[in-house]
Amino acid sequence: MSPSPGSPSWGPLQGVKVVSCSTAQAGTVPWMLMADLGADVIKIEMPDGGDASRRMTVLPGKGSTFFETNNRGVKSVTLNLKTPEGRAILHKLAAKADIFGQNFRPGAAEKNGFGYEELRKLNPKLVYVSISGYGPKGPHAHLPGTDSMAQALGGIAEAYSMPGHKMRTGVVSVADETCAILAFGGALAALTHARTTGVGQKIDLSLLGGQIRLMGWTFTTAMWRDRNPVTGQARITGTPERPGISASFDDKNGKPLVFQLVGPENWKDAMTALGFWPKLKEAGFENLGVIIDNDAKRIELLALLDTLFATGMRDDWVAKLRGADIVSAPINTLLEASNDPDVLANGYVTHVDHPRHGKLKVHGTPWQFSETPAKPGIAPELGEHNAAVLGELGFSAADVADLRARKII
16 A cells, blocks of 8 residues: 555654664564664674674575575674774664664673663663573573574474374474564564653563463463363364364365364354265264363364365365355465465565565565555675764764774774
């Protein structure tokens, strides 16, 4: 949708200034999202090689999928923070910033001159976002963290496990991304407070904390019942009086689909639409609630449905269920998801014209702003914005050349 006449052309975060000493994924995605929305984001990198993730998953002719996805739209400034001059420049940038982000191992920020207490003296309004693996407290607070570590501890490995199979962490970085999105929201909440009161603050987030939040109400149910959920091809929820089911099945060609019922009312409607009701009634499954506390009945019902779904085609099953107003969808692979008609129609996947790599298929934006639409950018070359950013701080071209010669930038 086009913005209204007289409104900014793009990005609701225009005017917001972010400085980030961050690497990897959870520490960079919050600021990439802000850059999509118009924020001025400066990424600090070491002069020698920069962020190590620049060299992760580099595809011929297309660059690093990792770095491009997580750092598009930001500016790259190189600073050697082991030098007094490098730290002084960082302090000047932080003094003008609204938000500062870092995800170094606990203690490293303080050691390198950009801890919260040091920066807040320069800028009392600063929102300081610190991302760690385990959180600032607890027996393992001092340890580094990764996506797999948080997935392992946070419960998602069990959530997607199959009975009789080994539990494992997933290929998609859900811990990193969840933490990043929470950091995005938390930073904006603190920025609202800072702009209202003039008082900044530090926000601590962790990969583990994000995963716990991601487990949602299923986590609450496990705690209240004091037992682990039933996992596998079906999510069985609720009580015998009000059962729910979300289950996946393969069609005759092995193509998977899912349908979900959140109560007993639509059970007969769904199964009738599929043509399954006579066989289910004959087998004693008129009432879905019989499977809630009866493992044998649950296994029997799922086996019967497996057989029935294997008699037809996925698209037909999904169409019949949707025609009966039942929630259903094909289970996409990542490539299928990238070409899904709803994904494309809403711009969740889009294209950018990259100056070095040509037309690239990329993430779009999950938001659709009516007045200030988002605009995805591209990831910067190492130190690409040194001259421009330092020029804004009052450094001349000669000063920048001198800093470069002395390997401070």
